[in-house]
Amino acid sequence: MSERTLSPGNIALSAFSVIVLFVLVAPILVIVLVSFTPGDLMQFPPQGFSLRWYQRYFEDPQWQSATALSFLVAGLTAVFSLVLGFLTSLALVRGRFPGKNALRIFLMSPLIIPKIIVAVGLYFLYVRMRILGTTFGLVAAHTLIAMPYVVMILSAALFGFDRRLEWAARNLGASPLKTLWHVTLPLLRPAIISAALFAFIASFDDIILSLFLTKLSAPTLPRQIWVNVQQVIDPTIAAVSTLMTLISVLGLWLVALIQRMAARGAR
Amino acid sequence: MPQGASLSLRELAKFYDGAGAVLGVSLDLEPGKFLTLLGPSGSGKTTTLMMVAGFVDPTGGDILVNGRSVARMPAHKRDMGMVFQNYALFPHMTVAENVGFPLKMRNMSRSERDDRIATFVKMVGLEPFAKRYPQQLSGGQQQRVALARALVFSPSLVLMDEPLGALDRRLRLQMQEEIKGIQRELGLTVIYVTHDQEEALTMSDMVAVMEGGRISSFGTPREIYEKPTNRFVANFIGESNFIPCHLEQAGGETLARLESGARVAVGASDLPAGAPGVIFLRPERLRLCAADDALPNKVPGRVMGEIYLGDASLYRVRLGDGLEVKVKRPNRGYGMPVREGDEMMVGWQPADSIVLRA
Numbered sequence: 001m002s003e004r005t006l007s008p009g010n011i012a013l014s015a016f017s018v019i020v021l022f023v024l025v026a027p028i029l030v031i032v033l034v035s036f037t038p039g040d041l042m043q044f045p046p047q048g049f050s051l052r053w054y055q056r057y058f059e060d061p062q063w064q065s066a067t068a069l070s071f072l073v074a075g076l077t078a079v080f081s082l083v084l085g086f087l088t089s090l091a092l093v094r095g096r097f098p099g100k101n102a103l104r105i106f107l108m109s110p111l112i113i114p115k116i117i118v119a120v121g122l123y124f125l126y127v128r129m130r131i132l133g134t135t136f137g138l139v140a141a142h143t144l145i146a147m148p149y150v151v152m153i154l155s156a157a158l159f160g161f162d163r164r165l166e167w168a169a170r171n172l173g174a175s176p177l178k179t180l181w182h183v184t185l186p187l188l189r190p191a192i193i194s195a196a197l198f199a200f201i202a203s204f205d206d207i208i209l210s211l212f213l214t215k216l217s218a219p220t221l222p223r224q225i226w227v228n229v230q231q232v233i234d235p236t237i238a239a240v241s242t243l244m245t246l247i248s249v250l251g252l253w254l255v256a257l258i259q260r261m262a263a264r265g266a267r
Numbered sequence: 268m269p270q271g272a273s274l275s276l277r278e279l280a281k282f283y284d285g286a287g288a289v290l291g292v293s294l295d296l297e298p299g300k301f302l303t304l305l306g307p308s309g310s311g312k313t314t315t316l317m318m319v320a321g322f323v324d325p326t327g328g329d330i331l332v333n334g335r336s337v338a339r340m341p342a343h344k345r346d347m348g349m350v351f352q353n354y355a356l357f358p359h360m361t362v363a364e365n366v367g368f369p370l371k372m373r374n375m376s377r378s379e380r381d382d383r384i385a386t387f388v389k390m391v392g393l394e395p396f397a398k399r400y401p402q403q404l405s406g407g408q409q410q411r412v413a414l415a416r417a418l419v420f421s422p423s424l425v426l427m428d429e430p431l432g433a434l435d436r437r438l439r440l441q442m443q444e445e446i447k448g449i450q451r452e453l454g455l456t457v458i459y460v461t462h463d464q465e466e467a468l469t470m471s472d473m474v475a476v477m478e479g480g481r482i483s484s485f486g487t488p489r490e491i492y493e494k495p496t497n498r499f500v501a502n503f504i505g506e507s508n509f510i511p512c513h514l515e516q517a518g519g520e521t522l523a524r525l526e527s528g529a530r531v532a533v534g535a536s537d538l539p540a541g542a543p544g545v546i547f548l549r550p551e552r553l554r555l556c557a558a559d560d561a562l563p564n565k566v567p568g569r570v571m572g573e574i575y576l577g578d579a580s581l582y583r584v585r586l587g588d589g590l591e592v593k594v595k596r597p598n599r600g601y602g603m604p605v606r607e608g609d610e611m612m613v614g615w616q617p618a619d620s621i622v623l624r625a
Binding site for chain 2: 162164165167168169170171172173174175176178179182183186187
């Protein structure tokens, strides 16, 4: 370990890091503090402490239905993108076919193409297909943007997978399906859970696709926040935002925990 | 009564993009026999094993187990137990679960399964470790788990792909003995792949020496070692001397003329008279002796050096025409002393030599 020195360079670097961190965290911190305000307005710093805006959130049927929809859509997105992503990753890692690299890049493209363009495209497509404003339509769109994460995580895991374990299972009498069930999937479990959480969050956090593809009468949670900001601006938004941030942080923490456990298990 | 099946390979071949990995392998193995496929890397031994196991589709030929073709059968229906090079134990299952896996796949009832698992875990001496995970075991213990798992369902054939390669020498020798013991006791038919010739000789009933995708020689370890049919096999297994010669017929007797002009008596040979050949001699069949020794074949030489092996010494002896041969002599502590630079005779019995194609 090197000694920490108090050279001017180090001090400058530390100061810079603190500023960056502050700029990143400060808005979240402000929102969290504001959410506990007893007053009727978004006010910083808050005057006193109260949970009334949390109570409002939990009692308001509009907020509750938006939350339920977001969870439903995010959950279905995780399921669909996992199934599709697993099969795609199998093909990408183990298949031998022309255009494999082109397909890999194509699948990653939702990461690069601005979401707004995807949203506009899907909007017109959905109008024609008459699925605009349906839950299925939104799940399909979210699956699209979740796929790159799922494929990246699962193909990395499959790439490092020791195929002799599958051979051993086949040799010992397991059919291809039983091999998948008893050997391949259990060993990929950490990667599958990580991929599912990433897909969930990709859907749960999305506002752009939701703005274009949901009905005003049945918005997702981020869209409901959006609507509220434009109409009433009361501190409920702060409470909701705090809860959403908490869910995302919990999700990422779970991913980290699983990866750490997997790393320990491999040793 | 051996529980193992018989195995026949018929012109088994595998080509990858036009290049041949296995070019027509045929052999017959009786039930309960231990066969080793021996050869350098790239000789096709592992590909042959993988075709028997069903992991590689043959391009041509057939595989018969108890006379029935299995070449088109999927791997999981072939009923063969395989021990992989790095064991391929399932890391998410305990020792008992690993051993029980083939039984579970065969839908054996829980109680019957537990009995069998207990029997086989005990057989390989791992009872105290049944609840452990593979990562918590040593290499030798993992090897035993792999063995128990491959045997627990009484497979028709047991396949082993260099199973002892990762173990240190002492453990390897011990495992060789254990595997051989279990194989004999249960009457297993085993196909064993290795590049270790010592392992092949000590464990096998039959050895197939492979070279360039073909079986170069097939026989018992004794036949392979003492009566090799070609230079590759003679060279690959054990230490060998090759003395260039030409065959001559003289009064119903076959003689070999060495390059120095000396003539020596040889055993039978398939080579025609006048053909160039090499006299094949194992170092331990050569003897350092005096000029008046009774051995029929003697050639003069000078001792160039000694390699001390403990139980024996290996002498490098330069013959008159400049060719060096190796002579192995057990260190019994008596007999003629030999020092570097000594002029002596190298002698042998004609029956101990074989003339091979050059």
